[in-house]
Amino acid sequence: MANMAQAIRMALHYAEENLGVTDIFGEDVGAPLGGVFTCTQGLKTAWNSPLDERGIIGAAMGLAMAGARPVAEIQFCDYVYNTIDLLKLAGNTLWASNGQWNLPMVVMTPVGSGIRGSIYHSHSFDATMTHIPGWKTVMPSTPLDAYGLMLSACKEQNPVMFLIPKALMRVRGEELIPGEPGDDKQLSKLIDAPLGDRSKWTPQWPELADAAIPLGKAKVVREGRQLTVVSYGRTLPLAKKAADTLAGEGLDAEVIDLRTLWPYDWEAIVASVKKTGRVLFLNEDTEVTNFGEHLARRVTEKLFYHLLAPPKVLAGKFVPGIGLADTLEAASVPQQGDVEQAMRALAVMQP
Amino acid sequence: MANMAQAIRMALHYAEENLGVTDIFGEDVGAPLGGVFTCTQGLKTAWNSPLDERGIIGAAMGLAMAGARPVAEIQFCDYVYNTIDLLKLAGNTLWASNGQWNLPMVVMTPVGSGIRGSIYHSHSFDATMTHIPGWKTVMPSTPLDAYGLMLSACKEQNPVMFLIPKALMRVRGEELIPGEPGDDKQLSKLIDAPLGDRSKWTPQWPELADAAIPLGKAKVVREGRQLTVVSYGRTLPLAKKAADTLAGEGLDAEVIDLRTLWPYDWEAIVASVKKTGRVLFLNEDTEVTNFGEHLARRVTEKLFYHLLAPPKVLAGKFVPGIGLADTLEAASVPQQGDVEQAMRALAVMQP
Amino acid sequence: MARDAKKLKPVKEFKPITRSDELPLDAERLRFMHETMVKARCLEERLIAMYKSGHGYFWIGGPGEEAFNVPLGMLIKKGQGPAFDFCHFHYRQSATLLAMGEEPLGAIRQMKNTSTDPYSGGRNFAGHFSKKAWNIVPVSSPIEVQYSMVIGTAMAQKRLGGDAISIVTGGDAGTAEGDFATCLVWSSRPNEELPVLIIVTNNTWGISTPYDQVQGVERISDRGVPFGMRTKTIDGNDPISAYLELKEAFEYVRTERKPYLVEARVSRLYGHSSASGANFSTVEADCLSLFEERLDKHGVRAKAEAKRLREKYAEAYAELARQAKEEPFPDGATIWDHVYAGEPGKDPLAD
Amino acid sequence: MARDAKKLKPVKEFKPITRSDELPLDAERLRFMHETMVKARCLEERLIAMYKSGHGYFWIGGPGEEAFNVPLGMLIKKGQGPAFDFCHFHYRQSATLLAMGEEPLGAIRQMKNTSTDPYSGGRNFAGHFSKKAWNIVPVSSPIEVQYSMVIGTAMAQKRLGGDAISIVTGGDAGTAEGDFATCLVWSSRPNEELPVLIIVTNNTWGISTPYDQVQGVERISDRGVPFGMRTKTIDGNDPISAYLELKEAFEYVRTERKPYLVEARVSRLYGHSSASGANFSTVEADCLSLFEERLDKHGVRAKAEAKRLREKYAEAYAELARQAKEEPFPDGATIWDHVYAGEPGKDPLAD
Numbered sequence A, B: 001m002a003n004m005a006q007a008i009r010m011a012l013h014y015a016e017e018n019l020g021v022t023d024i025f026g027e028d029v030g031a032p033l034g035g036v037f038t039c040t041q042g043l044k045t046a047w048n049s050p051l052d053e054r055g056i057i058g059a060a061m062g063l064a065m066a067g068a069r070p071v072a073e074i075q076f077c078d079y080v081y082n083t084i085d086l087l088k089l090a091g092n093t094l095w096a097s098n099g100q101w102n103l104p105m106v107v108m109t110p111v112g113s114g115i116r117g118s119i120y121h122s123h124s125f126d127a128t129m130t131h132i133p134g135w136k137t138v139m140p141s142t143p144l145d146a147y148g149l150m151l152s153a154c155k156e157q158n159p160v161m162f163l164i165p166k167a168l169m170r171v172r173g174e175e176l177i178p179g180e181p182g183d184d185k186q187l188s189k190l191i192d193a194p195l196g197d198r199s200k201w202t203p204q205w206p207e208l209a210d211a212a213i214p215l216g217k218a219k220v221v222r223e224g225r226q227l228t229v230v231s232y233g234r235t236l237p238l239a240k241k242a243a244d245t246l247a248g249e250g251l252d253a254e255v256i257d258l259r260t261l262w263p264y265d266w267e268a269i270v271a272s273v274k275k276t277g278r279v280l281f282l283n284e285d286t287e288v289t290n291f292g293e294h295l296a297r298r299v300t301e302k303l304f305y306h307l308l309a310p311p312k313v314l315a316g317k318f319v320p321g322i323g324l325a326d327t328l329e330a331a332s333v334p335q336q337g338d339v340e341q342a343m344r345a346l347a348v349m350q351p
Numbered sequence C, D: 001m002a003r004d005a006k007k008l009k010p011v012k013e014f015k016p017i018t019r020s021d022e023l024p025l026d027a028e029r030l031r032f033m034h035e036t037m038v039k040a041r042c043l044e045e046r047l048i049a050m051y052k053s054g055h056g057y058f059w060i061g062g063p064g065e066e067a068f069n070v071p072l073g074m075l076i077k078k079g080q081g082p083a084f085d086f087c088h089f090h091y092r093q094s095a096t097l098l099a100m101g102e103e104p105l106g107a108i109r110q111m112k113n114t115s116t117d118p119y120s121g122g123r124n125f126a127g128h129f130s131k132k133a134w135n136i137v138p139v140s141s142p143i144e145v146q147y148s149m150v151i152g153t154a155m156a157q158k159r160l161g162g163d164a165i166s167i168v169t170g171g172d173a174g175t176a177e178g179d180f181a182t183c184l185v186w187s188s189r190p191n192e193e194l195p196v197l198i199i200v201t202n203n204t205w206g207i208s209t210p211y212d213q214v215q216g217v218e219r220i221s222d223r224g225v226p227f228g229m230r231t232k233t234i235d236g237n238d239p240i241s242a243y244l245e246l247k248e249a250f251e252y253v254r255t256e257r258k259p260y261l262v263e264a265r266v267s268r269l270y271g272h273s274s275a276s277g278a279n280f281s282t283v284e285a286d287c288l289s290l291f292e293e294r295l296d297k298h299g300v301r302a303k304a305e306a307k308r309l310r311e312k313y314a315e316a317y318a319e320l321a322r323q324a325k326e327e328p329f330p331d332g333a334t335i336w337d338h339v340y341a342g343e344p345g346k347d348p349l350a351d
């Protein structure tokens, strides 16, 4: 099955052909590299921009204003922070003009830890982004979701921030993308650029289908009765695996993949928490003024008298960076063991 | 008594004379204007920078590295968002260099609503700032606190973000700053620049004293037994007034002025919530991924079984901007009536 | 080998091309120009009067720039979409809109922040135009970001072919922001040059800060030279010169599909904004009076007639202001409208 | 009147001043230069070998730039505080550090992210130096921000007097970021010119993107011309030329206390970083081999001796790498150290 980089590439190909995407651009996004994570290899509208994130976001805004459909990439979300004013502007332009100027644009950027990225290739962006009104923000945890969410992003009339968990970029999916050949090697041969000279290479795209996943819909990845984990991105598979492990200990946990961070699927959270009375919000952004805290606050305010234990937030430590050494990274962002431990602790908590 | 602009000006004068402050700079910070809110009038080290926020923060970082003590102003926090990468860098430089390079620098910037600032002169910055590690962040609600916190900021070895609630800039204090003459008119004559030609004007500084307020210490503004309100900045006086009003209705509320947002006074919050069992976190930043949500989450996690009602967050609506018309502003950020209503609702909440 | 920078021509030395005695434009055009300048002046003076009498919270606008802004508007190809010119303006462009045929009532309504304000529905400050039907993208309060967005609309136009171009305006002080450089870099990429008319209106001030106190570039237009783009500095106080110079620039950009950087020297007749008092400056050249002198001398329009026009429009706009004063403010509940295109407005946290 | 930009001298046309037969530097200096270049090359090759054998996660460095970076280091006045030169480097500067007298072991430890890494304690990537004793400010991963910070250290030096200067280095692609323009604006303020040596090492690549595909400035040094600063483009592959050119530039900045923009043309011998394979490029000029030819021809150092030196350092650094491999990684609990200067490290949310 496709990995997430391939899934995004196929979605963008589909979007170029069928959804009117006109420009896929950013640093090293065009030939020959096709993106530092290969997400844009072989795409006909992909091009290399100057090394200037402000120009990238500004150009995307202008293109959207002129009726084009841009997908702009920030090479790592770690380098998006000199454009927050522009992101805010993109999010308020429709509102400020009282409904005149909507901006159909997608910004995609790899986020999070897990590839030994050290201080500047490990940042999370979900806390900062969910604080910016006017955007929709997604973060898939599987290739198929990445494919489906990217199609929806490219159909949107509003700006969409597409966060790609770096750690999951090379993980193969468990479900086929409609049109994708069953054999991984065959897929690679069709759409992965060769090493060495690529000047004569063109991809052979499979016949892909529209499998758009509506924005705002969570996915219950595992049903359970005793405890809910709400997560997304890199930490989602940790939660799933932990739930499987704890099932062996007699603890039945429900795992929800939020997939869209804003607007998020409140109904799915309510339904689950009403059932379990215990909820863990799990992500890897630093934990002060964190999006999980928003979710925890809302659950606490609205479902207080359904709760058997305080909602718990497990997130990244509030440190200035993720250090390169394994020991440092492991101590900074939730690992498999931390997730299991938090779930166990939450399950047994009693007044 | 001095207003907050005068208090900050006096603190900066004290800091120039006694604490080694070498540079007070930013857009229109020097003569003749002395800042768009007059916070820097007549200061001997104040100078006008180019209109470039990235240069302002970058210069402050460099000055701090070279042993100078800069106080940099961003004219409105609404214009700080193209420098978030630099603020993050300032916050991680000590950590990234494993303890070598600390940055003793202060950035000050007016925040919040209340002066009919429309979309771009009404932003709050507490949510974004408290998510950035390595900084200390303060936000006074009285002139005396502004004076004392600024002195501490100028003594710090670490970067300090000094947020000034615009709405309180011209409100006179109820306490004298040590050295300040008792008479307002006299104070104005001494330190306010005249209208018209200022080229020959120099201020007459009163003999000021060190009244530093330690960072990280909250102030209980009103003691009470039934309900706690934790706030800061523009909304703090609203909470105080609401508590006074509700006292007449038999509701005894405690009001805490956090003053330092990071690192904040956790002990003060714990002590109060243990006593009252009910807490309202009140600020005016937009309410998704909001600092009040962090406080609410921590209280919920740590004091769950002391709580008589869910901690409540009252903050700004999650809209892309604050509209100019009064009706829009009033609907967007907490007003006096909203605070009273939230307090009343919280006080009577029963399982 | 080292090169010392050639001494650049001082800003004040440029030679206006038509201070001579002949008027190289036909009388009809001159009269249209003059009447539009009068309208623009009267409109701004009405807005200032509204501010001073409490009918509006903040004024900012373009009195003093009419001699440049009117010709600019006359040369714009107005309409919607990339086949027409895109206008990325700053907040001093009312005269340009009037020259394009805009009704003055909208500006008056925006000043009064009524719900009828056609640009922002009472949300934004005076002078913050937005008109999708004419490709006038929303004026943003953050300085200079329009220079980053303009590259996007120009890209779409380059790709489309035809003769439509993108125009961006901003002030001298703002050129210190990185976005100005972004515009130069992106509009001059080899083989991807963009049809952008890059305009800087140099009034030698950024609020209270003189240009030459903080910037060492003598001719701002020279910033374009290393990028291989065509550049010039022109007299923005002479509408005839401005018209001819702009015409040449428009024609070049329209046909060559390459950028042109034009610096126009202009006056700032009522200070920066209402924040600095909005009083008439007696030391700056008044382009309107100067033009009226010339028109009178050449028999194109007698002084008495000019005076009559001023009175006529002053009265007409006073009447419009009286009308706007009766109009309603937007309802508080409308803050939720237009957060997202295509979706009904609602508080996402209300449930 | 319109000015078409003068056709700028194409980058490839600059005349190296010392390709001639005489070697205008004394033999001792030439031998020191050569030996330091050898050390630098061997060090980088060792780091690459470590990466390839799994002893480090990421490599980036400066092989190919030794002919420029060694002379640069030789001319720096090293020490702590504003009376000495400040170095704002990017990630290709190992040769400069060696020329300043730095021991190679630190770079090896940083590659292996051991707790003994003197620059970041195992936190940061290879090549991210930081040495307060020599004013080497921490190398930041975000491109170009050093150009904004350098203005601060240079300001402190300007004020102090004396001859110390600030030096900033970065790549060609990075000049598209606004920070490069910020540096030009702030270092050339009238009467406030700063003693900054602004260096761009132009290797004609930004990762996979050719410079001339995305930027239209033929000589990057020309970007300084409108700012009235002294500029030049030099041959960075010839250490003798580089030394003499840099010497002239250093002297100018030291004595005139004004900025100088130097563009140096250099090679990139092992690709961008380990992300692009870190394999030796056979198409780029190798400054070290070229220099060895000349030294041999002039009898300054025989080829055999040069070869012996290469072997000696290759072996010595292999030994250092073996030593570093035995050293411990930092303990996970140390993530809390150095968040704040002068305060013990602890999790602020642990209680």
Ligand SMILES: Cc1ncc(C[n+]2csc(CCOP(=O)(O)OP(=O)(O)O)c2C)c(N)n1
Residues within 6 Å of the ligand: B027, B051, B075, B079, C092, C141, C142, C143, C144, C170, C171, C172, C173, C174, C175, C203, C205, C206, C207, C272
């Ligand atoms: C990014 C940003 N920083 C600061 C401000 C505050 N501000 C508004 S106008 C202005 C001065 C602008 O001067 P200039 O660019 O010369 O334009 P002018 O007003 O003179 O036409 C400043 C500093 C702002 N609006 N945006």
Ligand SMILES: Cc1ncc(C[n+]2csc(CCOP(=O)(O)OP(=O)(O)O)c2C)c(N)n1
Residues within 6 Å of the ligand: A027, A051, A075, A079, D092, D141, D142, D143, D144, D170, D171, D172, D173, D174, D175, D203, D205, D206, D207, D272
């Ligand atoms: C702000 C920012 N954007 C993107 C990156 C990712 N990145 C790292 S190096 C690089 C290319 C830099 O090219 P150049 O400035 O020419 O320097 P060189 O590596 O060629 O010496 C890029 C895009 C980054 N580190 N920082």
Ligand SMILES: [Mg+2]
Residues within 6 Å of the ligand: C171, C172, C173, C201, C202, C203, C204, C205, C206, C207
């Ligand atoms: Mg100006």
Ligand SMILES: [Mg+2]
Residues within 6 Å of the ligand: D171, D172, D173, D201, D202, D203, D204, D205, D206, D207
């Ligand atoms: Mg390069």
